[in-house]
Amino acid sequence: MMQYSRNTIVALASAAGRGGVAVLRLSGAGAAAALEKITGKSCPAPRYAARRRFYHPQDGGLLDDGLVLWFPGPASFTGEDVVELHCHGGRAVTDSLLAALCACDDVRPADAGEFSRRAFHNGKLDLTQAEAIADLVDAETLAQQRQALRQMDGALARLYDGWRHDLIRSLAHLEAYIDFPDEDLPAEVDEGARAGIRSLLQAMRGHLADGHRGERLRDGLAVAVIGPPNAGKSSLTNSLARREAAIVSATAGTTRDVVEVHLDLGGYPVILADTAGLREGSDPIEAEGIRRARARAETADLKIAVFDGASWPALDTHTVNLVDDSTVVVINKGDCLPADQHQTCPTVAGRPAQVISVHSGQGMDAFLSALTAEVQTRLEGQGSAPALTRARHRSALEDCADCLSRSLQAPALELMAEDLRLATRALGRITGRVDVEDLLDVIFRDFCIGK
Numbered sequence: 001m002m003q004y005s006r007n008t009i010v011a012l013a014s015a016a017g018r019g020g021v022a023v024l025r026l027s028g029a030g031a032a033a034a035l036e037k038i039t040g041k042s043c044p045a046p047r048y049a050a051r052r053r054f055y056h057p058q059d060g061g062l063l064d065d066g067l068v069l070w071f072p073g074p075a076s077f078t079g080e081d082v083v084e085l086h087c088h089g090g091r092a093v094t095d096s097l098l099a100a101l102c103a104c105d106d107v108r109p110a111d112a113g114e115f116s117r118r119a120f121h122n123g124k125l126d127l128t129q130a131e132a133i134a135d136l137v138d139a140e141t142l143a144q145q146r147q148a149l150r151q152m153d154g155a156l157a158r159l160y161d162g163w164r165h166d167l168i169r170s171l172a173h174l175e176a177y178i179d180f181p182d183e184d185l186p187a188e189v190d191e192g193a194r195a196g197i198r199s200l201l202q203a204m205r206g207h208l209a210d211g212h213r214g215e216r217l218r219d220g221l222a223v224a225v226i227g228p229p230n231a232g233k234s235s236l237t238n239s240l241a242r243r244e245a246a247i248v249s250a251t252a253g254t255t256r257d258v259v260e261v262h263l264d265l266g267g268y269p270v271i272l273a274d275t276a277g278l279r280e281g282s283d284p285i286e287a288e289g290i291r292r293a294r295a296r297a298e299t300a301d302l303k304i305a306v307f308d309g310a311s312w313p314a315l316d317t318h319t320v321n322l323v324d325d326s327t328v329v330v331i332n333k334g335d336c337l338p339a340d341q342h343q344t345c346p347t348v349a350g351r352p353a354q355v356i357s358v359h360s361g362q363g364m365d366a367f368l369s370a371l372t373a374e375v376q377t378r379l380e381g382q383g384s385a386p387a388l389t390r391a392r393h394r395s396a397l398e399d400c401a402d403c404l405s406r407s408l409q410a411p412a413l414e415l416m417a418e419d420l421r422l423a424t425r426a427l428g429r430i431t432g433r434v435d436v437e438d439l440l441d442v443i444f445r446d447f448c449i450g451k
């Protein structure tokens with residue numbers, strides 16, 4: 001990172017633009033002095049709000065009237081002295097206050113993420129918690145918010161640090177025997193270390209094989225609406241989105257491009273993709289649309305196969321062939337089905353099919369509940385284990401697991417220790433703790449060398 005001569009940072013903590021109240025935040029050794037300079041008064045008691053007028057430090061002009069808070073370090077978000085100014089949320093007010101603060105000694109505008117970065121450097125957060133703050137700010141649904149809050153609370157950090165601690169312990173024991181080669185490695189130490197590595201590896205593999213639910217919950221579950229032309233795929237998409245996102249018409253082959261809508265289904269984020277109707281012998285543009293539809297069906301986490309009730313009991317074979325375990329099957333235009341068909345529970349390719357009608361609303365509530373349940377099982381795991389939320393964590397964990405399984409095959413103690421060291425480092429990359437001091441601490445605490 002760039003080195004600056006001024007080390008107290010200031011930034012708008014609330015969103016840019018007009019609002020009732022805006023929050024400016026300062027962090028660094030000069031925060032209190034800057035506050036005193038622009039208010040002409042001393043800092044209030046720590047963590048108590050006080051009302052102050054704000055003046056420009058050079059010309060003395062009144063800028064605003066608001067609240068201030070003073071969080072002396074290290075008991076602050078960044079671990080440094082922090083000051084918050086709650087002012088009126090207008091462009092001129094916030095701009096002039098920022099300029100006034102930057103005119104104070106040692107104060108400069110913050111870089112992107114610099115507050116969290118300082119919090120990390122001062123040991124207030126690990127990297128997963130810093131990432132969780134970003135996720136919480138980006139969360140659009142309740143389930144995303146819950147996941148981010150859990151991670152911010154340190155659920156992932158505790159899991160990964162716990163594993164790392166176990167590894168460091170095993171490593172420390174091995175290192176001790178490597179450093180003192182006169183002593184033979186007792187069989188129980190060797191077997192104990194191996195058993196520990198095996199159980200860690202198993203826990204890690206279980207965590208990795210979670211169907212990417214945490215990452216999906218961050219990004220949204222990909223759901224593709226597929227089916228023959230004119231079945232009502234776009235009508236269903238619009239009904240779920242509660243807006244006219246896709247064109248609906250009685251002409252078969254209306255939808256060509258993939259039309260994406262973002263939904264909040266019972267608190268879970270979904271990216272719903274309406275696609276072109278599947279059929280043969282169409283013009284080149286439609287053929288490209290169908291190719292895209294098939295590609296979407298292939299990569300989707302979940303499919304909704306929509307059949308046309310008006311042609312019941314004939315079923316489009318292109319669509320039937322795509323029905324699998326990850327497909328919710330619906331027969332639309334239930335209003336066009338013969339009355340005697342309403343009572344039966346049809347199946348398509350071995351999956352139960354729900355009869356709905358986007359027009360009349362028939363079966364729509366039951367369909368929505370079934371769809372939400374399908375989404376929920378894909379995003380919510382069993383039990384209370386926190387989910388893996390980022391590709392960055394996944395790749396570090398995969399590296400770690402590779403090192404661990406290699407360590408079990410290692411022909412010599414030194415090589416096993418080296419693999420464990422690499423595994424520890426890979427885990428440390430996730431939380432940002434990559435430090436050999438930890439290893440030394442454990443060695444000295446557990447072995448009392450030199451006693």
Ligand SMILES: Nc1nc2c(ncn2[C@@H]2O[C@H](COP(=O)(O)OP(=O)(O)OP(=O)(O)O)[C@@H](O)[C@H]2O)c(=O)[nH]1
Nearest residue numbers: 229230231232233234235249253254255277358359
């Ligand atoms: N009777 C009846 N008609 C429906 C229903 N849902 C949709 N339709 C009609 O079916 C026609 C086709 O609807 P779309 O939603 O455009 O169908 P699509 O599957 O997207 O068709 P393509 O984009 O051509 O593949 C339109 O005229 C809709 O008004 C329904 O529940 N009942």
Ligand SMILES: [Mg+2]
Nearest residue numbers: 233234254255
């Ligand atoms: Mg359509």
